[in-house]
Amino acid sequence: MLELENISFTYIKAAVIEAVSFTVPKGQNIAVIGESGCGKSTLLKLIYGLYDLDAGTISYDGKPILGPKYNLIPGADFIKYLAQDFDLMPYITVEENVGKFLSNIYKDKKQARVQELLEMVEMTEYAQVKAKYLSGGQQQRVALARVLALEPEILLLDEPFSQIDSFRKNALRRNLFQYLKEKQITCIIATHDSTDALSFSDQTIVMQNGKVIAQSSPKELFQNPSNPYIASLFGEVNVLQLSQLASVAAGADQTVLLYPHQLEVIADGILQVEVRQSYFKGSHYLTKAVVAQKVIFFDSFTPLTAGTKVCLGLRI
Numbered sequence: 001m002l003e004l005e006n007i008s009f010t011y012i013k014a015a016v017i018e019a020v021s022f023t024v025p026k027g028q029n030i031a032v033i034g035e036s037g038c039g040k041s042t043l044l045k046l047i048y049g050l051y052d053l054d055a056g057t058i059s060y061d062g063k064p065i066l067g068p069k070y071n072l073i074p075g076a077d078f079i080k081y082l083a084q085d086f087d088l089m090p091y092i093t094v095e096e097n098v099g100k101f102l103s104n105i106y107k108d109k110k111q112a113r114v115q116e117l118l119e120m121v122e123m124t125e126y127a128q129v130k131a132k133y134l135s136g137g138q139q140q141r142v143a144l145a146r147v148l149a150l151e152p153e154i155l156l157l158d159e160p161f162s163q164i165d166s167f168r169k170n171a172l173r174r175n176l177f178q179y180l181k182e183k184q185i186t187c188i189i190a191t192h193d194s195t196d197a198l199s200f201s202d203q204t205i206v207m208q209n210g211k212v213i214a215q216s217s218p219k220e221l222f223q224n225p226s227n228p229y230i231a232s233l234f235g236e237v238n239v240l241q242l243s244q245l246a247s248v249a250a251g252a253d254q255t256v257l258l259y260p261h262q263l264e265v266i267a268d269g270i271l272q273v274e275v276r277q278s279y280f281k282g283s284h285y286l287t288k289a290v291v292a293q294k295v296i297f298f299d300s301f302t303p304l305t306a307g308t309k310v311c312l313g314l315r316i
Contacts, residue, residue, distance in 0.1 A: 001025055002154060002186060007056030009046055016042045018210045027184035029177060031191055031201035031218070033233050039210040040190035044156040047188065048081040050074050060154065080147040081156040086139050090132035094123055097131055098145045117145035120175050122168060136163040141172065155180065157189040173200060194234045198222060206230050231257045236297040238263065244271045245314050260286055262315050263298035269311030278303040
């Protein structure tokens with residue numbers, strides 16, 4: 001089990017990580033989400049041992065993970081960290097990059113392992129191509145294969161799909177997280193993509209200003225966000241009073257956080273809004289409207305003309 005206990009880290013004078021604590025059971029996938037600059041990437045680097053903690057401890061199976069003060073070469077052997085810069089060797093081939101840290105004693109086994117990983121990231125046809133000739137997305141897939149080569153016990157991924165085409169990203173995510181589950185590899189992924197947090201994580205951690213402000217199952221965080229910031233990480237969010245949508249008893253009014261799919265156009269709705277624009281989303285339209293100078297987003301199955309006034313209610 002990976003354990004972080006009350007860790008803090010300051011960069012120059014600003015606190016980047018402040019009193020963060022959580023545990024990760026073996027084989028679980030944890031998504032860390034939050035706005036840019038909230039400390040996600042720094043957290044991964046601290047777990048890997050690239051920085052020294054100001055306070056607190058990080059340990060795995062009871063053994064401390066220490067920073068560069070204690071290690072000549074920072075980083076732990078049983079952890080692999082994929083940074084956003086990929087760190088590939090540009091003048092060697094894709095298969096040489098993937099097999100860089102594999103032993104040459106059993107060359108057949110090494111070749112089979114490299115082939116297996118290239119198939120998983122769909123880069124087999126580029127095996128003999130030098131890394132410098134690859135696109136950013138292709139380099140990212142090769143880098144992902146390389147950190148998996150030695151089958152780490154803990155895998156730290158910093159925005160690992162950020163440059164990969166959408167049509168490849170979905171298949172790659174399914175392949176990767178299925179592989180990690182089969183091998184019982186603990187994974188922590190820092191991401192801006194709500195799909196990573198919702199579809200593939202066992203637990204999701206929400207960070208803001210260097211602190212963990214929420215940790216729960218992705219379903220619980222999505223369905224019951226405790227504040228607008230958490231809800232906004234999963235998409236557009238409307239902050240409304242319940243009385244704007246339905247009749248409530250005196251003193252029973254409350255603030256509600258609603259995603260666009262939770263609102264619909266109904267003839268007898270209490271909340272009347274004026275449409276500003278409709279955005280085609282494939283299966284539906286995301287409609288932007290205003291009421292009393294406040295922006296409201298809701299979903300509709302047909303486009304609505306700007307200036308149209310409609311009434312909204314809760315989608316049942």
